[in-house]
Amino acid sequence: MPEKKEKKAAVKKDPAVKKTTTKTSVVKNVKKPTTKKVKEIKGVVAAKKVVDKPKIEVGTEVKSPAVTVKPIKVKVKTRQRSAERRSLKEKRPDDYYFAVGRRKRAVAQTKLWTSKKLEISVNGRSYEEYFLVYKFREALLAPLKAIGLDGAKVELKISGGGKRGQSEAARLGISRALLLVNPDYRLTLKKLGFLMRDPREKERKKFGLKKARRAPQWAKR
DSSP states (O other), X not given: OHHHHXXXXXXHHOSSSOOOOSOOOOOOOOOOOOHHHHHHHXXXXXXXXXXXXXXXXXXXXXXXXXXXXXXXXXXXXXXHHHHHHHHHHHBOTTSOEEEEEEETTEEEEEEEEOOSSEEEEETTEEHHHHOOSHHHHHHHHHHHHHHTOOOEEEEEEEESSOHHHHHHHHHHHHHHHHHHHOGGGHHHHHHXXXXXXXXOOOOOOOTTSSSSSOOOOOOOO
């Protein structure tokens, strides 16, 4: 027993002797800035020196540095381009004016000549033989009557659609061709609605329905 007491007293007196503890100490990995990085940063700061601006006396001429100015390309308007292309395409060597009219699934390619007599042919036949219904004939002649043009030669090549759609497509084609003859006809034709392409078409049938929107009839019993 006295030996143990002597050992404890020796440990307290000698600071070199450390106590062994059972608790484990956790050391965190903390990155400290190294001396090299600090030196590099100091070097950059030292490299930047403030340069005094030269003083300009009053009355001295200051020459500005030469500035290269790039030429600005002016874009031509798309409407002007389209008008030029139309004039090249639609005025053919045979002196006829070409235009296309559409309605529903019908497409009417029209050729128009200015002449004294009124001659209208549709797919190689006269318009009276092709369109047997009076309304469809009147649709063809409507733009010519609105302008008051008695004589004109018109050749129509129509494909697709029914007779009503074909007649309205031909009306649009003839009215567009008349604008190429004289652009002053626009006011009269536009008021009557002959220059508007009618976008209305039959809607497709949906699955589960009888038609585009017609649902099957509901039966209680």
